[in-house]
Amino acid sequence: MVQRTYSQKAADVDRKWYVIDASEDTLGRIASLAADYLNGKGKPTYTPHIDGGDYVIVVNASKLKVTGNKLANKMYYSYSGYPGGLSERTLQEVMDKNPAEAITHAVAGMLPKNKLRPGRLARLRVYAGEEHDHQAQQPVTIGAKNG
Numbered sequence: 001m002v003q004r005t006y007s008q009k010a011a012d013v014d015r016k017w018y019v020i021d022a023s024e025d026t027l028g029r030i031a032s033l034a035a036d037y038l039n040g041k042g043k044p045t046y047t048p049h050i051d052g053g054d055y056v057i058v059v060n061a062s063k064l065k066v067t068g069n070k071l072a073n074k075m076y077y078s079y080s081g082y083p084g085g086l087s088e089r090t091l092q093e094v095m096d097k098n099p100a101e102a103i104t105h106a107v108a109g110m111l112p113k114n115k116l117r118p119g120r121l122a123r124l125r126v127y128a129g130e131e132h133d134h135q136a137q138q139p140v141t142i143g144a145k146n147g
Contacts, residue, residue, distance in 0.1 A: 016140065034107045055134075055139075
């Protein structure tokens with residue numbers, strides 16, 4: 001008998017909800033953990049061409065930790081397409097204005113650059129404080145240290 005490779009169908013996807021506390025670990029570790037869960041890499045049913053990942057809620061984004069001088073030296077660039085249209089902001093400026101943007105940007109950079117990326121990013125919910133409105137989904141708390 002020939003063993004066949006399992007290929008998950010889109011109708012068979014079972015999504016769970018997970019919570020990550022951003023105050024417990026650094027930006028990169030939180031982003032890579034969130035990207036793995038959004039991709040569904042930890043599931044035995046992982047199939048690269050099917051979006052079989054889970055929902056991820058990141059809380060306490062305003063208490064995000066970074067190492068070294070990243071708050072002053074890490075830059076975020078945006079180009080409008082016009083001459084002289086390059087704008088740059090430090091991580092500190094991004095955190096002051098919208099702390100969720102730093103985490104979303106980091107997670108987006110760790111997801112594969114393909115057509116499944118927007119759907120995966122849509123399942124990422126980032127909150128500046130400790131409160132989130134997804135208690136009905138019964139999310140499981142995970143962390144980079146116990147992940």
